[in-house]
Each structure stands twice: as C-alpha cells, then as structure tokens.
Amino acid sequence: MTDAAPDSVVPDPAVPETLAPSPGSAPPIAVPALEIRGLRKAFGAKVAVDGLDLTVPTGSFYGLVGPNGAGKTTTLSMATGLLRPDAGTIHILGTDVWRDTVKAKSLVGVLSDGIALFDRLxxxxxxxxxxxxxxxxxxxxxxxxxxxxxxLDLRSAGGTLVVDYSAGMTKKIALGAALVHAPRLLVLDEPFESVDPVSAANIRDLLAGYVHGGGTVIVSSHSMDLVQRMCDHVAIIGSGRQLAAGTTDEVRAGSTLEDRFVELVGGRHHSEGPSWLRTS
Known part of the structure; x- marks a missing residue:
C-alpha cells in the first residue's frame, strides 16, 4: 500500500463520501495512526501487557494477532481510552490518549469484543x-x-431492538455505530466473529474502501488466513510483548502467517490424543 497523502486518494465507491474520513482533517502522513511506547498493565499479580511497543502507520490495514491471553484486548482497550494503563504512552494521530482523551476519542471508532451495547434501542x-x-x-x-x-444489510432490521438481533447482526450494528462519525482510525476487536460469509465479504469491502479513502484500520483476530488476506501490516504479540511486527510479508518471512505465528508463540502439541478418542 502506498503512503500517498489522504487528500490525493480518490475515494473508493464502496464507501459513501459522507462516511469516508475528511481529507481536510488529516494530519501529516509522517504521524503514525497509533503509537504505543512502554505500555504496561497488570491485574494483581497477573501482567497482561508488559512493556509493549507498537507503531501503526497511517493509512494501513493493520492486523494484531496473538494467542488467548496474549494481551490484545487489554492493549486495544488502553489504546482507545477504555482502560487506564499502569505505565507507558499512547498517541492517536499525535494526540496523547490520556492527556487529551476527548480529542483522542473523537479520532477513533471502536468495536470492542464483548462490550455491552444499549440494546433496548x-x-x-x-x-x-x-x-x-x-x-x-x-x-x-x-x-x-x-x-x-x-x-451493512440492516435496513429491514433498523426498527428492531438490538436485544433481538443475532450475534452477527449485533456485530454489524456495532460497526455502524463505530463508523458514523467518520473516524480517522478504526479499532476492531474480532469484527467477523459470528458474521455470515456474505456479510463478512461486504464488511471487508467497506473497510478496504475506508482505508483507500485515507483511514486506518486495526483488526484483532484469531483468523490467520483472514489477517493474511486483508492486512498489509501485522504484529504478533505473546505474553503482553511484541514478538514480531512489520509488513505482512516481512512478518511471514516466506512462510504462512499461521506457521510463523505458531513458530513465535509456541505451544503446539503434535499428538493424536488419548486412545479412548479413537473409535477404530
């Protein structure tokens, strides 16, 4: 993906002009969309994020991957002003998240996994x-x-209470809420979980158009294949630390992203399982 200034990019037709990030408000391209330095968060004796450094280039489609308990959701919660870190600094497009939280939150749209919505609307x-x-x-x-x-294919369900939505529909309406103010940065935690294949393809097109129009997307996902196909940059984290980061090709290092992930994270067991699981 090129680093052309947002105001020089022709908006993708998949994204209406009113929803694309405003070119006039774009910061200089040298400013990262998200910059994290020395981030740390502990819950009692459990260290969830341990001195994490991360730089997300403006205009990138960035994948954040790691095993369960690696600190992905905790990191994104701190990065978007939902959880205060114990140490470290976080900047969104040059704005310090914890010194100017209101401005920082105006720049970002967030879809958090498992966060309750106002579902009686x-x-x-x-x-x-x-x-x-x-x-x-x-x-x-x-x-x-x-x-x-x-x-988002929700026109017919627009008058239905969110509490009556399926899991996939709930994901989609939460994405709509994250997009409505045309943020400069989208942070999406497991955005495709429970979403049907057709809707997932439509969402991928929407996000690709958003990035083409000057926005930045960070996606946290367990699907290595999805991240490899969608993202031009990726970071692998484990035990709250960065294990690898860069362009997707750099991180893959000639292998698949899944194989590289397993190599860095470890923990794979080559076993056929106990004998009582075999029926013949």
Whole structure:
C-alpha cells in the first residue's frame, strides 16, 4: 500500500463520501495512526501487557494477532481510552490518549469484543445516538445512519431492538455505530466473529474502501488466513510483548502467517490424543 497523502486518494465507491474520513482533517502522513511506547498493565499479580511497543502507520490495514491471553484486548482497550494503563504512552494521530482523551476519542471508532451495547434501542436509534454523542447535527446523523444500514444489510432490521438481533447482526450494528462519525482510525476487536460469509465479504469491502479513502484500520483476530488476506501490516504479540511486527510479508518471512505465528508463540502439541478418542 502506498503512503500517498489522504487528500490525493480518490475515494473508493464502496464507501459513501459522507462516511469516508475528511481529507481536510488529516494530519501529516509522517504521524503514525497509533503509537504505543512502554505500555504496561497488570491485574494483581497477573501482567497482561508488559512493556509493549507498537507503531501503526497511517493509512494501513493493520492486523494484531496473538494467542488467548496474549494481551490484545487489554492493549486495544488502553489504546482507545477504555482502560487506564499502569505505565507507558499512547498517541492517536499525535494526540496523547490520556492527556487529551476527548480529542483522542473523537479520532477513533471502536468495536470492542464483548462490550455491552444499549440494546433496548433499535438499530437505527443506536447509530443515531452514537452520532449525536459525537456532536453531529441530526440531519447529517440521519443521512449517515441510513447509508450505514444499507451498507451493512440492516435496513429491514433498523426498527428492531438490538436485544433481538443475532450475534452477527449485533456485530454489524456495532460497526455502524463505530463508523458514523467518520473516524480517522478504526479499532476492531474480532469484527467477523459470528458474521455470515456474505456479510463478512461486504464488511471487508467497506473497510478496504475506508482505508483507500485515507483511514486506518486495526483488526484483532484469531483468523490467520483472514489477517493474511486483508492486512498489509501485522504484529504478533505473546505474553503482553511484541514478538514480531512489520509488513505482512516481512512478518511471514516466506512462510504462512499461521506457521510463523505458531513458530513465535509456541505451544503446539503434535499428538493424536488419548486412545479412548479413537473409535477404530
């Protein structure tokens, strides 16, 4: 992916102009979309994130992968102002997240895995509410909400309470809420979990168009194949530390991302299992 300035990129037709990041508000391209230095977080005696450094280039489609308990969700929660770190610094597009939290949060859209939504609102109301919270006028919010419902194949469910949505529909409406204010950075924790293949393909197209229009996406996922196909940069973390980071090809080092992941993380057991699991 090239590092052309956002205002020189022709917006992708998959993303309506009103939803693409505003070129006029783009910072200099040299400023990383996300810069983390010395990040640390412990829960009692358990160290979840241990001196993590991470740089996400502006305009990249960045994959964050690691085994269960590696510290991915904790890292993203701190990076987006949801959880205060014990130590370290975090900057979103040059803004210190914990010194100017309001400004930092205005630059980012977040889809957090497992975070409760206001599910007694309808899908349309939920996206509208998020837009109004970001200070947008009602006319703009209404226009963007309609476009997002169409893009996410939720128009017919727009008047249904979110509590009655399936797991996949809930993921999609949460993504709509994260996009409505046209953030410069999208942070998505397991965005494709429980989403059907057709909807997943539509979401991938939407995110690719968003990046092509000047935005930056960070995706945390357990699907190595998905990350390898979608992302131009990737970081592998384990035990709260960075094990490898760079372009996807650099990190793969001539192998598949899954094989490289297993090599760095370890823990694979070559076993056929106990004899009582074999039926013949």
């Amino acid at each position: 309808t899908g349309e109301q939920l996206i509208t509410y998020h837009g109004l919270l970001h200070g947008m006028d009602r006319e703009t919010v209404a226009q963007r909400t309609g476009e997002l419902l169409d893009l």
